[in-house]
Amino acid sequence: MSSDDHEQPGGAEPAIETFVPPAWRELLGREHLGAAIVLAGGVLVGAINIYLAASLLPTAVAELGGASFYAWNMTIYLVAMVIATMLTGRFLSRWGNVGAYLLGFATFTAGSLTCAVSPEMALLLVSRGVQGLGAGLLSGLGFAVIRAALPARLWTRGTALMSAMYGVGNFAGPAIGGLFAQVGSWRLAFAAMAVIGAVCGAIVPRVLPRSERGSTRVPVPVVSLLMSTAAAGAVSVAGVVAGTPAKAAGIGVALLLMAGFVVHERRSELRVFPRTTYQRGSSLKWVYLTLGLLAFGVAVESFLPLFGQRLAGLPPLVAGFFAAAISLGWSVTQIGSSSVTGHRAMRRLCVLGPVLLAAGLLVQGLLQREDTPIWLVLVWVPVLFVAGAGIGLAYPHLSVAAMSSTQDPEEGGRAAAAIATVTSLSIAFGTAVAGVLLNLGGASMLDAARNVLFGLAVICAIGALSAHAANRTSLTEPADRAPLPRGA
Template sequence: MIVLAGGVGLFATNTYVTTSLMPSAIDDIGGVELYAWTMTVFVVAAVVSSMLVARSLALLGSRTSYVGGFAVFAGGTAIAAIAPTMPVMLVGRGIQGLAAGLLAGLGFAVVRLVLPRSLWQRAVALMSAMWGVGNLSGPLIGGVFAQVGLWRGAFVMLAGIAVLLGWLSARVLPPRAGAAEAVEPIPWTALALLAVAALAISVASIETDPIMVAVMMGGAVVAAGAFVLRERTAQVRVLPSLVYHGSSPLRWIYLSILLLTLAVTIETFIPLFGQELGGMSPLMAGFYGAAISWGWTVSAVISSNVASARGKRIVRVLGPLFISAGFLSLGLLQTDSAPWPVILGWVVSLFVAGCGIGMAMAHWLTAGLQVASGPGTGEAAQVSAGMNTTQLIATAFGSALAGLLVAVGGPSLLGSARVLSFSYVLVGVLAVGAALREFAVVRAMARGSGGAAGITPDRTNG
């Protein structure tokens, strides 16, 4: 289980290490205009590699897949560690993303292949807990190394951990577990369209010519539209066909998950704002950047006790309202050379937004699983996997969008912080709309034939 959890933990820790030390890296190697690209490139690569999990297991087996994944991650991290410029850093981040997406997906896929059924729940719980570990260890590792002026050392440490986990994988995993699994085709066209859309937004964030910005944003819209059209007609899809089924609530469940995940991507820039506007040390800025995730974790535990259908519906609407309130407060409190009472207000605002994400996300994920388990869906595995894919897509687009908003608010960093915070208020508003629409679809299903998606109102909403 250490190996399976290690892949997820490496993904999570790397995420928070990078956001914590990136301001220091920018000071050293430059490339502030490519700041958001460090996350966008990583996640776009992870989206692509997450589609290769089944194929990797079928062709290589669990041992080779894991050893290869950790080796590639170590290589990408080493490139990031020695990067003399930001473009080289992005190459390393892209390689990291390819490995991280594969490793995170392998963890959940290999559980049933290498562990007895009695340990499945414990293993899944351990892997899920790795995000909490990353939330604590990432800012600590990144912040400490940045604090002492050795940000490259954090990447060296991550590369060493990857090598250690690769060695452990070679010793404990069976060589061919999963080799007999069927291999499904990969939706390369749809994946390429997603990548083009996300990268077009990222390019727009570094353009200074308004015409080129408009061209890039137009290209992103066209690519996203082409992705939807491709998904509706293709035999092999990124997302399950139920998303495009008019009578299914799954599209609204996925949209809600996407918007909630999108809200998290604001934390890409939070450590930078903390250092530049609040005068925080790299270590403190790293933990400040994780305030959203702390709120997510706390509220997810508390809201898991909500059991009634009505209570779950309330939580799924209340969560986005918390998100909007938190980001509105954050925007209003933004100021240069902020005193500690104001900084405390920033932390509270982010924590409130994180609470909104956590309280709603758990119930939307459960609703998705209930669609997957409903009779007649025929796509149980795809529906479940699609939720993870949706979160990766949201992170890729959210990171790119955050970079664009920061550029729009510039050249003043204070202006960037305000534009980013106020813009993300809209994310919560849209999430409320998606929730209300899902409730309406479920009610319509109950009044009609009921069960086009194999569910009942009680099962999706409670």
Template structure:
């Protein structure tokens, strides 16, 4: 007898169309991430703005955080159909602005709008699952939506690489618009107009969001010039604002994280620090397509796929690690930093090499895979320990904090990567010399920073032993 919780129940008939609408929104957001990473070197070649290179990721992610946080309020106020349509319209507007950008400032504006819409498209489906599917289908629906990121690592670089090969990066953004409209029409036809539940009263941690945005912008503004004074001012301003976030989070009842998460001695603090350090290390991939095209003379398509090896390594590492017995979890957590630090150190040696030798390219590929695999090995067990170290009353905020910490670390990491690269000569002297210097400093400093993981994961394991 066929149960109602199988894949066929999720993927056929009206449920299949609902699944396509929800998974399609996440796929659009994810494909866009890898597509833009692949085409950015071509964009810079056309309209300039190399000193704002990292801003395309930084502001996109900041806007995605805001969109993700707003998604629950948007869903409760508008209902699934209108909320999804609004998300699609904002995303499509961002694509239109990007495709017609005459300079980098307008492109960054478009990326910010894209990020807001993308954050909504990314977060809304997870909230809608319980509204449009029977409870027995929830786990498979979650797996389907999460799997879109794996598909995006294959599709995004391919689409972006093809457009970049023909110097048609604007067409890459235009191509996303009709696809977005198609999913909006599908969602309009298949999703309910209003939630049957009474809208909950949602109070958002606005002060923390404003301060965190300030942290990222301070670091990003400090990275515009290679001047050590401006770099130091930007970094110090960011640290001051980050301390303000710490103070507000500890005293405000509208929190982003579970209670006492940031208190010294808390079991959650080393977990969040480990997650953040891993994600910050991974943000070095923002510059990988540029380095590969300038230093290793690779095509946009090949460069995009090599950069995506980090994400592929994360997926493979997580698939292997998630099947380990609980007794082996500590070993996986310990191995994670070893892979991450070794991968970044190898990248610091191989990426700055110029020329297209097979040996150096093999080293780059191994480095990218190593970083991603290390994160994937530890990540599932870090996430489960977030949930295991909070009372039942805090489970919801703990679950939401996982995405929040990941996105915030991505934004800060991208801004910091931009500062290091610009300070190391990416724009002055620029060219092959500047790119080689920027690559060596970026991956080298991130390897040193990631070495702190050996301390934080040991604290994670020590806290687990006390439970």
């Protein structure tokens, strides 16, 4: 993937080295700070709320009842997020940059407020769905609007900042939820999210460029949307139902639905992903697959607190912070990785990232012990940090590769918004697969922990092969391409 990649009529290949990123102070300076806050804030609130409810629900259930619907809070939220990310392009065409963002923050704020005042579990579940719709739209908009909100030279920095918010959210969500649950004020946690959403929404008209609304109505890819939503629902249900056969069946149904999704998208003019994804010889499909496999590994964070409590006797709050070492590694490393501009170095980082993630999970599996001594628990932190660093090394460069895959504004927005769709789907799939692997351990928590860690390590390692395929494909591109946009 080289800096001299060009665009072919009908679709361009993603180019990993497209821009030379300037210093962080330009992105966070007076001219672009407001846009950076809105873009990153939208992704952050969605990421925080993926895991926020997990810490709050025990307290909420004690007050509202409805324990049998406990796990559906995560399921409904994730499915709603996936639906909204896939409709990002339509909302942009209908409402423009500012209007779409205002709608996203308003929906998220309304859902959060309703969560805060819900008198029963049924309304809380509906409210989580509304909250997920807003969060998914905001996540998709962040990657789609960056093309208009920031100059091309800041895309790498802006993308790194936004995608780092997934890591920050995974770290902050359990911590914030645990803090409010500790004092018995779960409603205040959702109210705080509503305040954050309202504040971010209030500054949108001042900091984002207004775009013209589309003159034609963008059709909804109904079949693709239904199939992908059904797949997300099946895999989310697989993560919460009891019994290995039921979980495996759910994942099998989801895989069949996704296969049908790909077949339909290749033949249809109404697509979720840009047409370049399905063209022969395109590297965009490998870029998306690598992003998905990196996000797949994040699912382990839902289970690490359990392993810490059961195998090492850690208190819940301490176990949660140990698990967040992956997100910390992701966020910190991503900020540094976005400074890399050399063609060869960026290619290597995209391959090295999945290798480090898989190696970290593998080593963590080898370190699991019954009655783990404290000195060994302390070793977990750098190991998990390295695993998260693997995500941070590759994610920003792969994201920019997808964003810069075409000069066509509509296709470019679709390619960028698809990053959030791929991430949400992969986390849902990863959580369900990890749940199946956990059940295979039976009554032995040690066996269950090793199954999850070893299994996810093998799956994430495939990302090194897909990254290599993306690099190799870009080297065989035709020479008659128009130059991709470059920074000043």
